[in-house]
Amino acid sequence: MNSESNQGQDDFVNFWSKLNDIFPYLNYRKEQFSIITAIQKASHNILLIDAETGSGKTAAVLSAILSRKEKDERILIFTKMLGQMDAWFRELGLINDYNRKVGQNIYSLVPMVGKTNICPLVTKFTKKQFSQIGCSLFDCTHIKKFHFMQNESGDFYALSRRVRSSIADNIKTGVGLAEILWMLENKLENLGCPYLALKTALKDADMVITTYPFLLNTKLREILFENMNIDLANTTIIIDEAHNLAKGNIGNLSYKILYRAINEIGSHKVLNLxxxxxxxxxxxxxxxxxxxxxxxxxxxxxxxxxxxxxGSKEIGNTIKVSEFLQNHDLCYLTSDKKYTLYLKDPRIILNPMKLAKHLILLSGTFRPLKHFASFLGVTNAKKISVLSEKIGKNRIILTSNDSQLTMRYSERSRERFLYYCDTISQLLKVIPGHTLVFTPNYELASVFANLLKTRYEERPNQPITKLINEVKRSKTKAAIVAPARGKISEGIEIVQNEKSLISAVIIAGLPYPPPSRSLKEIIKEYSKFWGGEQAANYMNYLQAVVTMRQCLGRMIRSENDVGAWIILDNRIPYMNVFPRAIECKNSAKMIDRLNFFFKEHNLS
Incomplete structure (x- = not known):
């Protein structure tokens, strides 16, 4: 017993000693300390962390994991999108810069990305086709060159070390994924194919970062694990933005794409089915x-x-159908205005990862935690929720119990839309900067943009970068109307000089999934293991909460950003989602609150 106690004390001292050397800032915030302590004490192998955007969770998690990392332990990080890797590279860059100053070892983080993002032959005109059929698109000599270099050197590990060392050397303050990929493509061109060079580095990499397709697609996950030669029992896995896993629905395919595929290749067993x-x-x-x-x-x-x-630049619809069906054996298919794949049991999605030494699920949108844990089949996981004190002071959350402010399907009408837009117009007058207005879908986004007389509207299949750049160039404050579950809500940042340009986010109606026969059918199926009430709750309420919080997260991107979250739907007070929310009975009360808040922050 004494021996175990002494070992525990030694581990505690070693952890905090390492952390003091690794943590990239002078002090930890209170919320960062909570996260670090939870990881240091973690006896469960699964940990769910709910920490608000801007609370410094990436720095806290990365520092804590590196501080408790054992010699041969490996770290694997999953992000939903490539752009979300930047936060991890940014924090590691600060750590590496400090280590360079004091003569300590620097860290490498190998990004496993698709060939499309790193092939030197791909142009903006060929990117979409290349993403579907890869190297057969070109008469490529890079692969031959790589294999020639590999055979010439005869030392696989030397090649792997060179790639990992080059990545580590370039992870510095301010460097993101784009700079790392540019370096691999341009400074290691003598190695031939940069994608194959990257795969080579996976075998011995202490830290790897990749995206959700390598987590959710069985075949891609097997390829990743094989290339890493991974031992899950000695690997810490971090899944960022993990609320995205709580969906059930893992894919949609329109009837139009199916018939285009038939036009491309004619009759086929799969298409006929x-x-x-x-x-x-x-x-x-x-x-x-x-x-x-x-x-x-x-x-x-x-x-x-x-x-x-x-000479065609079109993408293949037949390939889209085959990609849609990749995980069909784990799913049910429904056919109700479109084809949808639902997991037969969403609780199994994390099963392969439960074998890891530590599994950390991280999100700023994980509330209520127990619902997410149940949905993902990790009810016994350790759970912590962290609220940022500073962000709490820099953000006001307003809700309404106005009987006219609801987007229930049965109550939608032109009169209701006019009432909403009149309310929003009054609020816009007292908001000092740009405002994001999120509606439940694209159709309502178009209606609201027209009624609000704004030209800043997210449309289907629109190049979103162009819209964001127009907003950034605007000399006057703007209202940007977008659909919940659109591109802007999924993780787009409207930031200049590391400061959010968004002063407020307005939720114009809770984004519940649209009622459909398919949804009713899958809820009935999920009721077999969750019960009827819980299944309906998870597939309706939980989906609305996740989507809404994603939308709200577009405003505050750091602890110094200031702004308002305004939820215009009288159902929100009963959802118990925002403990700091101020309930207002009408728009006049909201305007009073907003005026006081922005004056207090010298922004009126």
Missing amino acids: LQNLRGQEGLHSLDLEDKDIQDLNNCGRQYLLKRFNQ
């Missing part, structure tokens, strides 16, 4: 083998390559 299921009620388990889907993919690749050689 989907065509026969169109509009049929119920949950369908697809009687397909992997070889059927692979054959469909091959047919699509042949078609696309032929069209590319004829």
